[in-house]
Amino acid sequence: MEHVVIIGNGIAGVTAARHIRKRSDKKITIISAEADHFFSRTALMYVYMGHMRWRDIEPYEASFWKKNRIELIKAYVETVDTRNKTLHFKDGGSINYNKLIIATGSVTNTFGWEGQELNGVQGLVTKQDLEKLEKNAPNNKECPRAVIVGGGLIGVEMAEMLRTRDIEVTMLVREPAFWAAVLPKPEAEMISQHIISHGVDLRLTTELEKIVGDAHGNVKAVITKAGEEIPCCVVGITTGVTPQISFLEKSKIETGKGILVNRHLETNVENVYAIGDCAQQREPIGQRPPVEAVWYTGRMMGETVAQTICGNPFEYNPGNWFNSAKFFDIEYQTYGWVFSDKKRKEYEAQFHWECTKDLRCVTISYHKENNQFLGINTFGIRMRHEVFDRWLNEKRSADFVIQNLKQANFDPEFYKKYESEIQNQFIHQFENA
Amino acid sequence: MSTIQRNMSLTGEPPKTINTQQKLASAIGLFGLALLLLALLNVNFPNKSLWLTASLVAIGAGTVWFSIAAYAHKHEGIKNDGVYFKSLTSKGFWAWILGISLTLFYVLLYWFPQYLGLGNNGDNTDLVALFDPLSRFLNGGPASQWFVYGTLYTLAILAFGIKFILKYCHNKYEKLRTYSVMFFQLGFAFLIPELMFRLNNDSLSLPYYDLKNIWPLNYYNFEQYRVDQFISAGDIGVALLIFGVVSILIITPILTYKYGKRWYCSWVCGCGGLAETAGDPFRHLSDKRLIAWKVERWVVHSVLVFVVLMTTAVVHSYLGDDSSKYWLTKDVFLICVAVILTLVFSGTFIFKREALQKDAQLAAIGYFVIIMSLIGLHYFAATKLFLFNAETLRQSYGFLIGAVFSGVIGVGFYPIFGSRVWCRFGCPMAAILGFQQRLFSRFRITTNGGQCISCGNCSTYCEMGIDVRAYAQKGENIVRASCVGCGICSAVCPRGVLKLENGPLQKRIDSNEILLGNDVDLMNYVNE
Ligand SMILES: Cc1cc2nc3c(=O)[nH]c(=O)nc-3n(C[C@H](O)[C@H](O)[C@H](O)COP(=O)(O)OP(=O)(O)OC[C@H]3O[C@@H](n4cnc5c(N)ncnc54)[C@H](O)[C@@H]3O)c2cc1C
Ligand code: SF4
Numbered sequence: 001m002e003h004v005v006i007i008g009n010g011i012a013g014v015t016a017a018r019h020i021r022k023r024s025d026k027k028i029t030i031i032s033a034e035a036d037h038f039f040s041r042t043a044l045m046y047v048y049m050g051h052m053r054w055r056d057i058e059p060y061e062a063s064f065w066k067k068n069r070i071e072l073i074k075a076y077v078e079t080v081d082t083r084n085k086t087l088h089f090k091d092g093g094s095i096n097y098n099k100l101i102i103a104t105g106s107v108t109n110t111f112g113w114e115g116q117e118l119n120g121v122q123g124l125v126t127k128q129d130l131e132k133l134e135k136n137a138p139n140n141k142e143c144p145r146a147v148i149v150g151g152g153l154i155g156v157e158m159a160e161m162l163r164t165r166d167i168e169v170t171m172l173v174r175e176p177a178f179w180a181a182v183l184p185k186p187e188a189e190m191i192s193q194h195i196i197s198h199g200v201d202l203r204l205t206t207e208l209e210k211i212v213g214d215a216h217g218n219v220k221a222v223i224t225k226a227g228e229e230i231p232c233c234v235v236g237i238t239t240g241v242t243p244q245i246s247f248l249e250k251s252k253i254e255t256g257k258g259i260l261v262n263r264h265l266e267t268n269v270e271n272v273y274a275i276g277d278c279a280q281q282r283e284p285i286g287q288r289p290p291v292e293a294v295w296y297t298g299r300m301m302g303e304t305v306a307q308t309i310c311g312n313p314f315e316y317n318p319g320n321w322f323n324s325a326k327f328f329d330i331e332y333q334t335y336g337w338v339f340s341d342k343k344r345k346e347y348e349a350q351f352h353w354e355c356t357k358d359l360r361c362v363t364i365s366y367h368k369e370n371n372q373f374l375g376i377n378t379f380g381i382r383m384r385h386e387v388f389d390r391w392l393n394e395k396r397s398a399d400f401v402i403q404n405l406k407q408a409n410f411d412p413e414f415y416k417k418y419e420s421e422i423q424n425q426f427i428h429q430f431e432n433a
Numbered sequence: 434m435s436t437i438q439r440n441m442s443l444t445g446e447p448p449k450t451i452n453t454q455q456k457l458a459s460a461i462g463l464f465g466l467a468l469l470l471l472a473l474l475n476v477n478f479p480n481k482s483l484w485l486t487a488s489l490v491a492i493g494a495g496t497v498w499f500s501i502a503a504y505a506h507k508h509e510g511i512k513n514d515g516v517y518f519k520s521l522t523s524k525g526f527w528a529w530i531l532g533i534s535l536t537l538f539y540v541l542l543y544w545f546p547q548y549l550g551l552g553n554n555g556d557n558t559d560l561v562a563l564f565d566p567l568s569r570f571l572n573g574g575p576a577s578q579w580f581v582y583g584t585l586y587t588l589a590i591l592a593f594g595i596k597f598i599l600k601y602c603h604n605k606y607e608k609l610r611t612y613s614v615m616f617f618q619l620g621f622a623f624l625i626p627e628l629m630f631r632l633n634n635d636s637l638s639l640p641y642y643d644l645k646n647i648w649p650l651n652y653y654n655f656e657q658y659r660v661d662q663f664i665s666a667g668d669i670g671v672a673l674l675i676f677g678v679v680s681i682l683i684i685t686p687i688l689t690y691k692y693g694k695r696w697y698c699s700w701v702c703g704c705g706g707l708a709e710t711a712g713d714p715f716r717h718l719s720d721k722r723l724i725a726w727k728v729e730r731w732v733v734h735s736v737l738v739f740v741v742l743m744t745t746a747v748v749h750s751y752l753g754d755d756s757s758k759y760w761l762t763k764d765v766f767l768i769c770v771a772v773i774l775t776l777v778f779s780g781t782f783i784f785k786r787e788a789l790q791k792d793a794q795l796a797a798i799g800y801f802v803i804i805m806s807l808i809g810l811h812y813f814a815a816t817k818l819f820l821f822n823a824e825t826l827r828q829s830y831g832f833l834i835g836a837v838f839s840g841v842i843g844v845g846f847y848p849i850f851g852s853r854v855w856c857r858f859g860c861p862m863a864a865i866l867g868f869q870q871r872l873f874s875r876f877r878i879t880t881n882g883g884q885c886i887s888c889g890n891c892s893t894y895c896e897m898g899i900d901v902r903a904y905a906q907k908g909e910n911i912v913r914a915s916c917v918g919c920g921i922c923s924a925v926c927p928r929g930v931l932k933l934e935n936g937p938l939q940k941r942i943d944s945n946e947i948l949l950g951n952d953v954d955l956m957n958y959v960n961e
């Protein structure tokens with residue numbers, strides 16, 4: 001029987017396993033060093049905040065794996081010998097495979113700062129990171145203040161977590177507004193305000209110089225590039241993630257930033273595939289970055305590779321871009337492409353609407369010349385994925401989208417509707433122009 | 434694995450989240466409760482109206498102030514911080530204390546009302562006597578243990594309803610539905626029946642009737658003494674009796690078709706009302722395991738069969754044999770029941786076979802056969818009805834289901850099993866509405882394409898123990914018999930994935946419309 005071995009029990013690896021099982025009788029083994037069972041990495045924060053227990057963030061019951069004949073091994077793969085099709089574990093032992101799927105995800109990105117090895121300096125990516133945070137910042141007596149370096153999605157989650165335990169949080173952000181590298185300016189500013197309103201000391205255009213420790217090797221303070229010293233007990237490093245490929249150094253598998261794959265998610269070595277956060281497309285697809293570290297692309301790659309492995313060669317072909325996040329209380333969804341000021345294409349025009357309470361806004365981006373709808377960012381108003389996906393495929397005009405915005409509303413029943421306000425402003429904008 | 438979990442909650446000592454104002458508010462609320470306790474312990478208050486008012490106001494005001502202190506300074510949004518760290522909401526010490534106290538109260542209420550102070554002929558003492566003034570004011574008579582219970586129940590729904598509204602102040606769906614349960618509890622369950630009682634005189638004697646309490650939840654609605662009262666009360670009584678029959682056979686199917694069972698379970702019903710307000714802090718304790726779902730389907734449908742049998746038996750027992758006296762004789766009645774059941778089941782099997790899951794089909798067939806054979810048995814052999822005596826059936830139902838299940842386990846165990854144990858495992862009304870909802874309703878929870886990140890908030894906070902995430906992460910709509918449409922899964926979802934909607938029946942469950950993000954061709958393969 002063909003043996004498919006998957007390194008990594010994250011969303012990518014587990015989706016691949018599930019779909020291979022659906023379509024075949026192959027032997028399936030998943031190896032991971034992190035946790036016994038698949039859990040939702042995106043939900044780590046809720047465990048620390050007391051919304052859920054660990055077992056609540058595991059999407060499948062423990063019996064699921066046995067029932068579906070998916071074997072689980074808890075071990076760290078140290079070397080991959082593609083010639084003998086063997087994986088060697090760190091604690092000894094090895095396993096042979098016929099087909100190998102690498103789905104090892106990401107690790108925290110660091111920049112070689114002085115003091116980054118001190119106790120109390122940590123990222124927030126793994127289960128072990130969560131346990132560390134529980135130890136480093138159990139409450140505001142042990143940890144009166146934390147500094148978070150980097151203003152991205154994980155940074156804001158970490159800030160929210162710490163604030164639920166009344167720990168003072170200072171956030172160092174290189175850009176002039178929170179997540180301004182991705183969001184258009186008005187949105188980045190609105191979210192910045194919201195973060196501040198939650199008691200976070202948000203330091204914009206501020207960068208980390210180094211981290212200072214005490215005699216016991218614990219964090220004492222950070223020093224910014226401007227020379228300011230901020231005392232703290234925990235330093236959260238949230239300056240992005242990078243593919244986990246260090247264990248492949250000596251192998252024959254070709255890597256760049258991540259593991260290089262073609263559209264079939266095949267690496268340069270036959271019968272070895274890479275999916276999820278750790279994979280890097282040789283040719284970027286559309287406007288997508290070559291390494292996509294988001295949940296649903298991992299899921300899609302898992303589905304795709306399962307087809308290929310089960311004898312139905314399939315190209316990874318993601319449809320329209322979408323994503324979502326939550327910044328404290330403000331939900332964010334995006335469909336299609338809306339670029340930040342810095343990355344904005346020369347043909348891209350943006351229409352922005354904001355409600356008076358500073359809790360909702362919408363940005364619609366469209367083609368300057370032909371009015372084609374390119375994408376939408378929506379904050380505080382839920383919108384329908386299916387509708388925007390259709391409109392993007394149908395290459396609808398911005399006018400059409402604005403006029404039919406009601407169809408896309410996904411807010412709970414009885415919520416206040418803002419479509420006519422948005423429509424009025426859109427029409428008005430052209431009267432003035 | 435489990436050691437790590439334990440460690441994590443032990444090392445983590447998040448700050449105690451109760452502030453000074455909350456402490457003061459708790460003190461006031463507890464003072465109100467203490468007054469009731471003193472009354473229970475034989476303290477004879479001199480001015481009962483005054484002390485009763487003081488107690489009820491203190492409990493209500495304490496709760497409301499507590500909620501204001503807890504939520505008013507917070508941002509609009511989800512307020513579940515620390516739920517699993519607090520003893521009361523994570524099955525800790527205080528949860529057990531509360532659970533045991535509530536259970537004791539129910540035991541006294543159902544089986545030892547004399548210890549609450551219920552006297553003969555209105556000669557009340559203790560706690561019940563304390564409520565006499567309010568009872569006299571409303572219905573003209575002395576209080577009973579049920580009046581005490583009704584008053585406290587209503588107070589709980591009102592006070593904790595306000596708490597719930599403050600907690601979900603950003604969510605209009607939650608607010609409206611809470612106003613609704615508060616209104617129905619205060620008006621329909623509490624005031625109207627009391628006032629109706631006042632209308633009774635020598636020529637008119639209506640039974641105590643909470644109009645929104647529909648059979649089979651109101652399992653005693655068609656018992657002889659009530660039916661006699663209805664009939665002897667003339668046109669109004671007969672109208673009420675007809676309303677009782679029409680409610681379950683005509684009104685519920687129509688409303689459930691249009692809005693799902695939520696119109697009743699989380700907008701109108703008193704049991705649901707208490708679960709959604711006072712029970713809200715415990716909603717996450719519901720059991721989400723598959724095995725719990727299995728048990729649920731068996732138990733709740735068994736209760737339904739039980740109540741149908743019991744009611745049939747009871748009604749049968751007081752009907753006559755002589756059709757010249759009254760058209761509805763024992764036999765006609767049995768035939769009616771058989772015809773209705775046959776229509777429902779054959780209709781379901783002809784039109785909705787594929788929608789029923791395998792074991793649900795088996796169960797339905799099994800139960801149908803049992804009911805029919807029991808009826809047949811009687812019809813042809815004419816022995817004692819259903820092997821049991823009707824009165825025995827009635828008493829055991831009242832004891833097992835009416836008291837133990839809905840009261841002691843249903844509410845007493847809120848802090849241990851979660852707030853909707855009764856609604857999920859025991860309520861026959863929920864079983865009927867769920868059946869309607871699963872098969873003939875426009876209601877569903879729509880999943881928003883591929884946005885789910887499998888975080889688990891929805892499943893955790895579903896009081897009915899539905900694993901919402903299992904559907905959402907597959908891009909599948911949620912159409913479950915047990916969903917009471919509380920809307921909390923949608924509220925707590927951090928990615929805007931879930932929406933409660935009424936829509937056309939086509940494509941209601943369609944998992945082919947998965948929009949997980951990949952292109953259409955692949956999805957065709959995946960969905961094969
Ligand atoms: C805090 C946080 C919040 C996030 N929120 C969102 C969000 O809201 N939306 C979104 O789209 N994305 C979010 N993401 C990103 C998303 O979680 C990732 O894109 C996704 O989890 C990647 O899945 P994966 O299967 O590729 O890898 P992973 O989930 O990282 O799984 C890889 C697994 O492989 C194991 N492994 C690695 N190397 C080895 C080895 N040599 N031997 C054995 N095991 C190994 C790892 O320990 C890990 O368990 C978030 C990420 C984080 C950290
Ligand atoms: S599925 Fe959602 S709406 Fe239905 S009962 Fe559960 S939480 Fe409430």
Ligand code: SF4
Nearest residue numbers: 885886888889891926
């Ligand atoms: S539907 Fe929402 S709450 Fe439920 S698992 Fe998905 S993202 Fe989380």
